[in-house]
Amino acid sequence: MSRIDVFVAPKPSPALIRIMTFVNRIVMLHGVPGLRDLLPFNLLAGLRGVANVRHIEFPDDDRQRLKACCGGGKATFITPNHPEFFTDWMIDKEIVSQVSPLAASWATHGVVNGLGRIMQKFWLANNLIAQIPGNSGAAKEHSVAWALKGHGVLLHPEGGVGWHANVVAPLLPGAVEMGFEALKCGRATDGDFKVCVAPVVWKLAFTGDVEPALARECGYVEKSLKVERHAADTLSGRVHHIYATLLSRDESTCEMLPDAQASYAARQKRLLTELSRRLGKLIPVESAPVESGIDEIAELLRRSRRWLREGAGDAEEQKQVRTLADTIQRIQRVGPWAWSSPRITQEEIAEHLKRIRNDYCKGTLRDTINRFVPQPAGPRRAHIRAPEPLGLHAWQGSVDEALAELHRRMQDAITAIVGQVEAGGGFIFYPNPFYHR
Structure with missing residues (x-):
């Protein structure tokens, strides 16, 4: 096995963690006061703040609620939402520095193991x-x-970044399952041992109008993906046109005629149905789903990943399965939340652009x-909340029921x-061209 696939236990250094907390706060989040708004210094991400999070609003009641979950005689799994890449760890690190400085954090093996020994x-x-x-x-x-030692463990129950800060995606069971295992171990020696899954949510909002910066980024995406710009389009209309063009290309690859009169949602559903049908035919299972429902597609993708891990089929079949599964996942990343409201904010437009760049713009440094290290369009404020923790020591339901309750608390806090x-008055709105009744 390569080093990237071998687990090595962390060896936390309290001194380094304290130093990096300070570096994170200044270099990664806030920037250097006095320089972060002055040319040419504000062109340097480290002086401006790489994530450009100027203000953090973390009410003391929420902070104390989260802090009370951590410490000796209890085990805590901290579960923040996952709306944005890179900024996620920077804000998460700031949060744990205030409530449990030696908390461990899960991260992708590509970051931890994939960048060399040093x-x-x-x-x-x-x-x-x-x-x-x-x-x-x-x-x-x-x-x-x-x-079990009283330090928190932080992991994102949503899994990967979806770039949809207003909506919490379906949660993975890892934190709850580990929580129940910790409860079993803790209760073996202490009948009063407590375990909590402590949700945290944060929402980023621009501190001012960033349309010029978003328009420049949109122009870069259009040029990079060779998407013709319609001069009369609003900023939100340009983003919709980019996605509609990309969907048309996927439809053409499937030899489907694009229906320009149909909504994006209807076209996406039709394409996902066809892709699922093709993928289902390649995987020998008793009843492969061919509908485009979220649950059916999720099950089909799980079967596909398992099929690939088992090394079934020949090289060509594996290539076809992998290509179809990747295409379905990419198309699905624009979910029903995109067309649920007649209005769209600058923050949501920024998320669309970042998602497009992550999924489609590749090949250059x-x-x-x-x-x-995605760069935001302008200065932002982070609004952080810590909903009521879920005490597994008092929970009588199943893992799935615990996940549903955790999801509800997180979504309610975000809303x-x-x-x-x-x-x-903190949002700037545009008509939402994705909107579908």
């Missing part, structure tokens, strides 16, 4: 746990052991850097933040 030691000293796809047993065992920011 960087691997650095990340392990920062207490990062490598998530190794298909081989997470050692990481889970270490997480439970670390949580600029695109590679953007994939790992409340969005409502508060909107009531304060």
